[in-house]
Structure formats: C-alpha cells, structure tokens
Amino acid sequence: MPTLEFESLLHGLLQKDPDKRMNWDQLLSHSFWKGAFSEELTNLSGEALDSSRGMEQYEEGVGPSRNSSQVVSKSFGLDSMAEIRPKSALDGEARESIFLLSSRPTPRTSGATRETVPRTVQTQGSMFIGGLRDVTCCVKDLVYTDNDLTVTPIIDNPKIMKSAPVRFDSKTLIVPAHSADRLSSMSGGDWSAFLQQLCGALEPGERAGGTVRSKLNLLCYLCTVASHKDTATRLINSPLLHLLTQHLRTAPNWDVKAKVMRVIGLLASHCVELKNDTPVTEALHAFTELVRENFRNSKLKQCLLPPLGELLYLIASQEEKRESPGGLWAVPAAAYTVLTRCLREGEELVVHHMAVKIVENVCTTVSHHAQGFITGEIGPMLWYLYTHSTVDALRVTAISALCRITRHSASAFQSVMDKVGLPAVLSSLVSGIGRVQQLMLTMFAAMLSSGAHLQRLVQDKDFVTRMIRSLESPSCMIRGKAFLVLVQVLMNNREMLLLCCNSRLVMYIERDVRKATPGREQQSSNEYLSKCLDVLIRHIVQELPGILGDILSALGNIAGRKHPSTTQAKQLKQCLPMMGVVLHLLSSQIFRPQIVTEEFLVKFGALLHHVTSIDSSGTSLERAVGQPAAEELIRSTLSAVEAITQHPSVITPHQSAVVDSILPPLTSLAFSKNVEWRILSLRVLSEITLLLLSQETAQEGRACASNRLLSLITEALLPQYESLLLEPDPVPVYALKLLVSLTEHDSPVSKLIEESRLLPAVFQVISEHQVNSLSSTMQNAVALLSNLTGHRDANLQPFYQEGLVEFLHTVLMDVGALYLAGEEQAGLKGSSVLLSLLEILHTVLRSTSTVVRQALQSERGEDSQKAEGLLLLNKPLTDLISLLIQMLPSGEPEVYEVASQCLSLLVQLYAGNSLDCLRPGNIVSLARALEQQPLPKPQRLLLRVAKRLITCRGSCAGDLQEEVPELVQILQRLAHSHRSHSELNNSSLAIEILKCIAS
Structure with missing residues (x-):
C-alpha cells in the first residue's frame, strides 16, 4: 500500500490546472522526501549568499537555476550523466566563459547559426582551478562546450535540401502587403485589424481555383514575413496557428497544405517566445498523424518533417528556458516513434538527414523531451548513418546527434561500442572531418565522466595512444578535448601516465602551453585549450607525490631483506617503472617549478638513500625485479637529480633540503663500484656544489647550509x-670537474685540497694525459690548478715540489703552438685551457716578483737566497717569452690582457737571459701589437717591454733599424704624438728606445 505522503505527492503533480499543480519548491520540500534535499538546498543557498561573485550574477539576472542535475545528490536512481550538465548560477565558482555549457539557447534568427547563451565571463586574472573546486568538477564543466551544442535550422537548411525562393504577387494579395518590420512595430489596434483580415482570408470557403490561388499567394506572403523573429512570435501566438492547423487537416489541395506546412515551420523556427495557451500541441498531433498516414511517401515526408522538428525543438527550448520540469505542452509519443522510424535503413538521404537534424536539435536542450529519443536502438542507428552515408553533412549531423544524446545518457554511446567494438569507434578519430573528431572526443570524455566503460577504456593502451595522437591535430578544440580525455584516464589509472610520458605527452603540453597562454586577444578555442591544459597539469602535479610515495613504500618494504616476497616483488614491478614519469616531469620547464618543493626534495633524498643501499647490496632489489630494472631505477633517479641541478632557480630556495637530503647519498654514490653511477654522481655533485658555493651567505640559513656542505666535503668526500x-x-674527468666546482669561488675547500694528499694525484693525472693537452681531463686539471694557485694566500711551494714549472713550460708551449697555428677546429681561439695556463703563469710570476722585490728591499741574506732560488727554479719559463710576444697581436682581448702581463713580468725578471727573443719575427709581432693598441696605458706596457729587451741586447740593438723597419716607424710616430700627459710619457719612452736602436 502506498503511503499517504506518496499519494499526496502524486496528487500534487498530476493536477491538470498548471496553477494548482505543485511547483518545484513545493516538490523538493514535500514530506515524502523526509528532508533528503534540505542539506543540498542549504548548501546551495549558503554558497549563493557567501559568494560575492554568485551574488553579482544573481543581481545581473542570472538567478538561481534549479535543474535535476544538481538537486539529487543522494540516490533515487537518476542517470549519472546528469552530472555533466551545467552548474547552476548558485555555483559562483563554476561560472566560466563561453566554452562552458549554457542551459539557455538563444532565440533563432533567419538562416543564422543558433547558439547557446554564454555564461558570465570571469576576468582574465581569475584562476580557473582554485579554492575547493577539484579536478573532477573542472573536467565535468569542460566536457561540453558551446561549440559542441551549436543549433542550426531544420527548415530551409541548405546542407539538407535546397529550397526554391518564395515569391508573392502584392497586387493580388488579399491583405495589405506590409513588410515584416512594419508588422512587428504595429500598435495593438492595427495588429488586431490586420490579424482579423488575415484570418478571414484564410477561413475555409469556396473551393474555386481563384480562392486556392489567392490562399497560395497569401501563404507565400506569410512565408516571407515569417523569417522576422518578432513578427513570427506575434503570428504564432495568435489565432493564425489554429487556423493553419485546420487547413493542414482539412485542405483538399496539397499545394495549400505544403505551403501551410512551410509557414508553420518558419514561424516555429523564428519564434522567440511561446505563450502557454498557444495550441502547438494540436499542430504537433496534426503533423504526426500526417507523417504516420503517409509514411511511405518520401516526398511528402520531406515537407512534413522540417515543421514537425521545428515545433518539437521550439517546445523543448521554451520549456528549458522556463525551467519547467513537468512540461507546459504535451508532445505525443507517436511523434518520437515516427521520427525514430525515419532513421532506419531504407529511407532516402534527405529524410535521414532531416530526422537526424531533429534529434540533434531537440537533444541540445536540457529538457525531458530529449528523453523521448533515448532508446536502445538510437545509438546504433545513428552510427549506421555515420558509417554508411556518402554525404559528409549527414555524417557530421549523425555524430553530432549521437554526441548530444550521450550528454543525456551515456548508454547511447555505450551501445554503439558494444555493437561495433572499440577499434571501430576509434577509427573515426582518423577521419578527415575535424568536426567528427571533436565530437567523438567529446563523447569519450562524457562516457568516462559518467563512469560507463570506465575500466575498459582506462586500461586500453590503444585507446590512450589514439588520444595522444589526437594531440597532433591543428585544431585547438580537438587538442583540448584530447587533454580532457587523458585527464580522466589518468584520474582512474595512474599507471597510464608512464605510457603517456613515453608517447611525448609532456612535449605536447609544453608546446600548447606556449600557444595557449591566456592573453587579451585570445580566441575562444585557445582559451578552452588553456583551461584543459590547466586541469591536466594540475592533476599530474597532484599525482607526483603519490607516485614517489608508492616507490618509497615499495622500497621500504624490502629494505634489509635478502629475499623479498612475491607480493613485494609484484609491488616493485608495478611502482618502479613510474620513476620514468618523475624524470619526464622534472625535465619539463612546465612541471619542474611546481614539483620541486621542500617536501619533494626530502622524499627524493630518501629515494637516493634507497638507491645507495641498492648499490651497496644492502637492499636485494635485483632478486625481486632483476638487474636491468634495478639499474634503470638508479639511472632514472640520478638523471632526475641532474635535471633539477641544471636549473638554479629551482634549487636556490631550498638549499638546506638539498644539503641535508640530496648531497649525502650522492657523495656515497660517488664511490660506487659501478662506473656509470660514479660518473653520474660526480657530474651532479659538480653542478650542485658549484651552485651552492656561489650563493651569497648573508642569510643565516644559507650560511648554515654552506657550513654543513663544507663539513660533508671534509669528512665524507676528500678523504677518499x-x-x-x-x-x-x-x-678522472668528472672527479677533476667536481674539484673545479668546489674551488671555483675561493672557498675554504682550496686550502683543504692543498693540505690533503690530492696534489700528487692531480699531477699524476696530468702526467698521464699530457700527451693530449686539449683533452677534457687536461682542461679540468688546468682549471683546477688555476683555482688552487689563484686563491688568496695560496702557498705555491707544494706545487713547485710536484713539478708546476715543468708542467707550465711543457703544456703552455704545446697549447700556445696550436693556438698560433690557428687550429680553430680544436676550439683554441680564446680557449679556457690557454687562458687557465696563462693565469697560472701570471700567478707564479707575480709571486716571484713579490719575493724578489721584498729581497731587494730587505737586508737579510735569507731573503736574497730565497729570491735567487725562486728565480733559478722558474728560469725555464723564459722560453715562453717568444711565445707570449707572438700571442700579443692575436686580436683576442682576454688572451692579450694576460699574455702582456706575463710578458712584462718575465722581461722584468729575466730579460738579460733572453737575448734570442728579439728575433725579427718577434719584433714584428711586438710592432703589430703596438699598432693595434689605441690606448696609452697598454701602449706604455708594450713600450716598457720593448725598452727592456732592446736595452739588454746592447750593441746588437742597432741591427733592428735594418731588420725591422716597421718597429722604428711606429716608434717614430709615437715619439711625435704627445697630445695628452699619458701620450707625452709614451712619447718619451719611444724616443729613448729610438736612441738605443740608433746607438
């Protein structure tokens, strides 16, 4: 027995009088539901009151929209696809711009595309994903766009059937031939008079030929004015519709009937608002009966179907607009039946196209009328029309109709997949019709959002691969839809992220982020793509901590175990490959800044500790997953750290976490038995330490981090x-590179290395690789010696003991000779090797000069002996004078700067012992260098060098005038150039040199 509450509910809903019938608020608050909706209504109203944006929209007239998609959140068996419907105006955060679904189609205009009303547009600066809105809500809001729900006319649609132009004879017209604009602006009295005259002319009368012709002429006139929306609205809501319906039933002449059908169809197509008492139901019954009675007459059906479809869409859109769940106009079930029959095989293409277009338009609305088309066979029938039709317009309309039915019930698309199979459905994505691809992706997104076929789709690798291929489409809308489908796949199957990354998903994301960056002049399709990308990126970023956590958990379960269990091995085989995802994301400039946080670095440090344990055989990973998988984990982990270290802006804010969590395990791996791990670890350590030691340590936290780093280097790194x-x-290449990074910024590490036993090892490496002076090993070794000898308070005595002078003499002669030979293929022009060698030479000579100067100023014999010993030790370096002179005119400022300073110190210290350096070739080089220097200061240095060398040459200096006239000419020019004080000094030097040469 039904309860009293249930009987009361039915009695209120089944009232014939609409005024007495239970309204929506009364329905929700009825006692039958026992307060099931009270919480939902409270939440909705509370959100509307608390959200300032929601209140603004409410005041602008958007108003609280209640539909079945939002009220039922408990069970009660409603189709889950209703969740895809648009959010109500109360959901203030959900009000997005034009790509979000709208529940209110615009009135239709003549021949124009019918589009839905865009939602309230948010400001560009507002975030699409924010607050409490999760990824699921964002996905559902983005499944359907206004572009997916565009409505075009059924009648007079040139893609369906070309219609002949309608003309009338104004001279024989029974009524005044007012224009459509004139009719729309008529006053009440004039309109009533015109309407009375019009209806009188159409009243059933004599059947004479003249009367038929006059009616046909009048109906042709009505066809021309019915294309005006205001006029069409006034006419369809007048007694004219009832009169036309009578003619439709009783007129004996089929030409008159055909014109009546056309008038009714045009009025329905262009009507803006329908009154409650307008007898459209009567017209629907008449059309339905005519279609049923003449079903085998294809030509007649081509006249009947367009007005029938327009009336049906008009009713559906008007009820959607008024948010009337019960329906204001009854639609006979036979109307759906005959339209569905028109979709079956055997009908003409035009009939098929008209029927499909009716289904497409009606199912665009969010009203109960769309449910009339949702049957078990509707999906396969539309798919059949798509696959077997030879007309592209019909194929697109069939898929569009299926897409809009899927919006109401995913079972329609599911029945297609059940019948033809997923591969056949996926093959449509390679269609050359972009609109079809977009609609297919929309249906897949809607299906996944509803949960239908969920596990089947998210586990299918071919499906995921096909979605990624869709990202190559030139259409922003198609790519956005593909991203949306992939979001839902990844939400339900995290493991597919590995396949996506291996299929270049990250590359596609980076490309489209650059193209779809929100801008002032951005197109709607680009904005839609941008929002879909936001959702996907947000979800992937949210997934990464879980992926890393699963890997740590799986490794933690086998830590210290020699024989992992079968369950643990299975878990490891499932989780460890996902390390590739971490590497892909850390290598991306889009994901890296969002991923690398303090918490992430701590977790990654824990992973590195597990890697250290695996490498040292403390964790028996190879027994569980095999050696290749274990090596791939270590390789991916170290590569991921390297990807982070190549971007200082990511590490700089988290120095403490890097020093405490990342560096200790990396230091251990630097001494691994595996050569590859040693090289990777040393390379990463070089990058990190170079970055950390170069940072300012003004802040207390950074100073502490630097102290802990130095402690780690001292205790764990240098001793081994x-x-x-x-x-x-x-x-050795990478080991030396790390030492170069440690000593690059005059850190205390330089002093530690001097005091350790590393110098003999460094010089041993140099002696073993000295054959190839330009090898990577030699480059790093020379750079290291340059850092060690160049820092403040450097003690050069240990370097002398290891053969620094011999090393400088041999290597600099080789590298200098190659430099002068111009071997550009070896990268010698301004190479770091040559510059580092010259800097070492400059340091040695400057130190020697300082000792000699102190000895000259001192009266102690010990200082003199020390200076003499040092001069004797460095005497082989005088062989470099000729080489340095020849480097001066190289044209490279850096090389000239250091080479000239070294030459100046050498000639000051050893000029008397280098008489052969004034060979003609060297003098020519010196002359060219003088000519290339326009400034007085570098000219003065070269003049002093020349004076020192020529003075030491003594009586042989006079030969220079004949051997090298170029030098004499330049000196004469400088002697006569004394416009400034500096040039006056240089002029004096030039005159002195000329005197030496002349004597």
Missing part, C-alpha cells in the same frame, strides 16, 4: 677522493 683521481678514464 684520491682513489677517484687514479681510476681509469673517464672517471
């Missing part, structure tokens, strides 16, 4: 470092 330097290639 000699073994790395003495290993076979290529390990």
